[in-house]
Amino acid sequence: MTDSPWLDAGQQRVWLAWIRLQLRMTYEINRQLQADSALSMADYDVLAGLSASAAGRLPISALANHLGWERSRVSHHVKRMATRGLVAMAAAETDRRVTEVTLTDHGLGVLRSAAPGHAALVKNLFFGDLPGAELPALADSLERVYAHVLKNGTLPPPPG
Amino acid sequence: MTDSPWLDAGQQRVWLAWIRLQLRMTYEINRQLQADSALSMADYDVLAGLSASAAGRLPISALANHLGWERSRVSHHVKRMATRGLVAMAAAETDRRVTEVTLTDHGLGVLRSAAPGHAALVKNLFFGDLPGAELPALADSLERVYAHVLKNGTLPPPPG
DNA sequence: GAGCTATACATGACATGTCACGCAAAACGA
DNA sequence: TCGTTTTGCGTGACATGTCATGTATAGCTC
Numbered sequence: 478m479t480d481s482p483w484l485d486a487g488q489q490r491v492w493l494a495w496i497r498l499q500l501r502m503t504y505e506i507n508r509q510l511q512a513d514s515a516l517s518m519a520d521y522d523v524l525a526g527l528s529a530s531a532a533g534r535l536p537i538s539a540l541a542n543h544l545g546w547e548r549s550r551v552s553h554h555v556k557r558m559a560t561r562g563l564v565a566m567a568a569a570e571t572d573r574r575v576t577e578v579t580l581t582d583h584g585l586g587v588l589r590s591a592a593p594g595h596a597a598l599v600k601n602l603f604f605g606d607l608p609g610a611e612l613p614a615l616a617d618s619l620e621r622v623y624a625h626v627l628k629n630g631t632l633p634p635p636p637g
Numbered sequence: 638m639t640d641s642p643w644l645d646a647g648q649q650r651v652w653l654a655w656i657r658l659q660l661r662m663t664y665e666i667n668r669q670l671q672a673d674s675a676l677s678m679a680d681y682d683v684l685a686g687l688s689a690s691a692a693g694r695l696p697i698s699a700l701a702n703h704l705g706w707e708r709s710r711v712s713h714h715v716k717r718m719a720t721r722g723l724v725a726m727a728a729a730e731t732d733r734r735v736t737e738v739t740l741t742d743h744g745l746g747v748l749r750s751a752a753p754g755h756a757a758l759v760k761n762l763f764f765g766d767l768p769g770a771e772l773p774a775l776a777d778s779l780e781r782v783y784a785h786v787l788k789n790g791t792l793p794p795p796p797g
Numbered sequence: 798g799a800g801c802t803a804t805a806c807a808t809g810a811c812a813t814g815t816c817a818c819g820c821a822a823a824a825c826g827a
Numbered sequence: 828t829c830g831t832t833t834t835g836c837g838t839g840a841c842a843t844g845t846c847a848t849g850t851a852t853a854g855c856t857c
Contacts, residue, residue, distance in 0.1 A: 696835080697835075697836065698834090698835065698836085708835075708836070709836080709837080709838090712836060712837060712838090713837090713838090716837090732834095732835085734834065734835045734836070735834095735835065735836085736835080736836065736837090
């Protein structure tokens, strides 16, 4: 039995591919969003997160949890987005400690105009050469790993 | 070519799992490296990149290309690492424009002490619940996507 | 209801990443 | 050989992310 911390050959192959792909995809997505919609990936994630919520409005903590960010990061970032008119911030009625972040009409408009290009990039760049037959197995593996990370990681799990 | 830019159901499932997993893994790795070795993931990548090269020494451009970073980012980052004694910088003999980054003994020592913990985290967190039988298919898919991204992306491909 | 603790954020200092620009060495062309 | 272009980096200004800490509100205990 090997208590060795090192990865075996099969794991190394997966890990190397994972790291490389992750780096490239992040770069390409950021680049495209910036060029086409003047949004960073972080901006997009916030807008998408808010639009996915019932009222287009979420407390900072809920948003942080949903995105897997630290709260102070959300706080800073959302504040900057507010100066650009993409979101608005207001104290909640029921609990005065809570700051609710709201998607503005402008923010929603920007998101709607950015979404098709973003989706197209993902579809072409990530899925462009991936046979549909491989999708279920890939999703299974990724979901399995994700579940394990949630269970054993240090960050609190998201709502779902 | 499909007309709609939107992802189909199978693609959406993969993409959601991908995004979530990527966020969590980045967070956990950064956290562990910081706590155990006072290194950021970026620091670790630079050290690992240098140690993988023949002489533990690379020009900034080569390092940038290898890591998939922009050159100025490497320039800034390496400069900071130099003040911590992890690497050293010097003009190349043959081409005076080129700055070569060298792994110092201290840097190598830090890398060697950090590597087992890092590998263990990856092994436990990412591969802990992933059956060995799924590895080849997963690697195949990731490598396939990676190759397609390299071919169709905007960033120049790495040496290999 | 008077403290005590916990929660939800905001903030400032600082580390890091990006972008536009500039410089100097090398390569090239007339 | 002299001027032009290309290449490889460094730099400053600024955007972004993290950490430690501060503040106000809510909940809890007696």
